[in-house]
Amino acid sequence: MRSYKEGIACQYLKETKYDRESIIRRDDLGPIPRPPVYKDYLDSPKITLPNPAFEKIESLWDILNQRRSRRRYTSEPISMTTLATLLWAAQGITLSAPNYQFRTAPSAGALYPVETYLGIHHVSDLKHGIYHFNVLDFALEEITLGNFSEHLTLAALDQAMVRRGAVVFIWTAIVLRSMWKYRNRCIRYIFMDAGHIAQNLQVAATAMGLGCCPMGAFYDEEVNQIIRVDGEEETAIYLAAVGNL
Numbered sequence: 616m617r618s619y620k621e622g623i624a625c626q627y628l629k630e631t632k633y634d635r636e637s638i639i640r641r642d643d644l645g646p647i648p649r650p651p652v653y654k655d656y657l658d659s660p661k662i663t664l665p666n667p668a669f670e671k672i673e674s675l676w677d678i679l680n681q682r683r684s685r686r687r688y689t690s691e692p693i694s695m696t697t698l699a700t701l702l703w704a705a706q707g708i709t710l711s712a713p714n715y716q717f718r719t720a721p722s723a724g725a726l727y728p729v730e731t732y733l734g735i736h737h738v739s740d741l742k743h744g745i746y747h748f749n750v751l752d753f754a755l756e757e758i759t760l761g762n763f764s765e766h767l768t769l770a771a772l773d774q775a776m777v778r779r780g781a782v783v784f785i786w787t788a789i790v791l792r793s794m795w796k797y798r799n800r801c802i803r804y805i806f807m808d809a810g811h812i813a814q815n816l817q818v819a820a821t822a823m824g825l826g827c828c829p830m831g832a833f834y835d836e837e838v839n840q841i842i843r844v845d846g847e848e849e850t851a852i853y854l855a856a857v858g859n860l
């Protein structure tokens with residue numbers, strides 16, 4: 616039997632450590648093409664999001680104190696403005712510089728490898744379906760209309776909060792966005808980026824009196840199929856359900 620130390624987790628950490636030698640040593644990955652920073656679905660119907668509502672909230676200290684992963688929601692829908700506010704909090708653009716647009720959440724090298732898709736279950740004025748968040752245009756792009764809540768729940772190991780959620784955030788990684796620069800070490804950074812985004816979402820949801828729970832447990836390829844990504848160049852890495860309490 617192999618020791619856990621020979622398993623892929625320990626090997627990955629070992630092989631992607633920086634030390635004073637490895638940081639300058641050339642790896643053998645060959646040239647890696649740099650993909651665009653933004654993804655859009657030019658042929659899909661686009662829904663412009665309303666402006667986020669920056670309503671007065673409790674102090675940050677109270678919100679951090681209240682933050683919990685909440686899994687039980689009512690079936691009351693959330694509004695488009697609430698959804699827009701959550702998307703802005705998670706990944707909205709806050710500063711435009713000549714070559715970069717910076718966002719609410721930090722990203723290694725400002726490369727922003729994480730894309731957001733939404734499973735919409737109960738959002739006022741928005742049809743059920745799977746949508747992509749176009750960060751640059753602050754808009755949603757339709758991927759597939761229809762009620763995917765059951766399908767998505769089963770893909771998330773039958774976790775009932777997916778079915779109950781008004782919306783399910785599905786985060787993917789476009790791996791080459793980070794890999795062209797950070798090579799194999801990119802996987803560390805991609806998951807750190809996703810963690811920052813999810814934390815922003817959960818803190819904002821808490822501030823707005825909503826429930827939110829992140830999820831790492833799901834059948835990857837089933838989720839990839841639902842959102843129609845290939846699972847190689849782009850693959851689902853993290854989910855979060857949000858709903859009214």
Ligand SMILES: Cc1cc2nc3c(=O)[nH]c(=O)nc-3n(C[C@H](O)[C@H](O)[C@H](O)COP(=O)(O)O)c2cc1C
Pocket residue numbers: 682683684685686774828829830831832833
């Ligand atoms: C990376 C990650 C993956 C998680 N995956 C799940 C999950 O699949 N299902 C679930 O019910 N909770 C999941 N959680 C929520 C944790 O169970 C929760 O954060 C933990 O119990 C601590 O509780 P708190 O968030 O309320 O402080 C996940 C949290 C993280 C950070």
